[in-house]
Amino acid sequence: MALKSTSDRSARKPAPDSTRRSEKSRRAIFDAALALVGEVGYPKTTIEGIAARAGVGKQTIYRWWPSKAAVLLDAFLDLGVQSAREAGQEAYELPDTGDLAADLKLVLRATVDELLDPMFEIPARALAAEGVVNEPLGVEFVAKLLEPQLQLYVKRLRSAQGKGELRPGIDPRVALELFVSPLAQRWLQRTGPISYAYTDTLVDYALHGLAPRR
The missing domain is CATH 1.10.10.60 (Homeodomain-like)
Incomplete structure (x- = not known):
């Protein structure tokens, strides 16, 4: 039994x-x-x-x-997903307060914090470097990580276009490179420090140009 x-x-x-x-x-x-x-x-x-x-x-x-x-x-x-969940963000969106400059500065300041955090910086730098010599990885890195983030900027810039904050004829995908690409280049190549002041200036230059204001 x-x-x-x-x-x-x-x-x-x-x-x-x-x-x-x-x-x-x-x-x-x-x-x-x-x-x-x-x-x-x-x-x-x-x-x-x-x-x-x-x-x-x-x-x-x-x-x-x-x-x-x-x-x-x-x-x-996965690290990015976990961080978003811990912050209570299941689906991340750029803020849309009606003030494009302020919204972009806020997001880029958060990007500076992330790029200076060793938890994110070390693997991100390793993947970016490996993607240069490993084409399949580079394509996947762009498709899975970079492009989805850039499309958030596209969406925000299109919203600004609809409100008359930007010229209707500009291409948002090209326009975002005016402030995203310099930050990425400076960080990757260590050509200078990255800071809130730096990214704030990038936004001002991108939105207002270099010519004297009238």
Whole structure:
């Protein structure tokens, strides 16, 4: 009877949740990849190191990603999602208060904070550099990370056009590069410090031009 009772209890025990186990492993891999890049740099980060740090086998990582660059990209994208959720933002939008200059300055100041935060800066810089020599990764980096963010600026600039704050004939996708591209270049190439004062000036120059105001 005891054996039968034990068997009955085992039969009633629910099977392990493979989905939960996979999510736990994925989270551990992301955390390990970001931690290693911060500690030893991108060149010294390896799949073997990520696997050991995450407590999983290499085959688990290769089942989901073809390379350490792909792991890091997904980990970085997930980091952004997690940060947004912690801030209570399921879907991020640029503010639209009716004051375009103030809204752009606010968003770019937040971008400065992010670019100066080692948690974001180190993996972002590694991915940007790798994307230059690894074309598939570069294309994916732009498609999954950069372009969605740039489209938020496009949406905000189009809203400003509709309210008469900008000339109707300008291309918002080109216009946003007047303040986004200089910031990215200065940050990537370390040609000068990035600060609130710098991004505020970029917005003023982009919106008001360089000619004397009448």
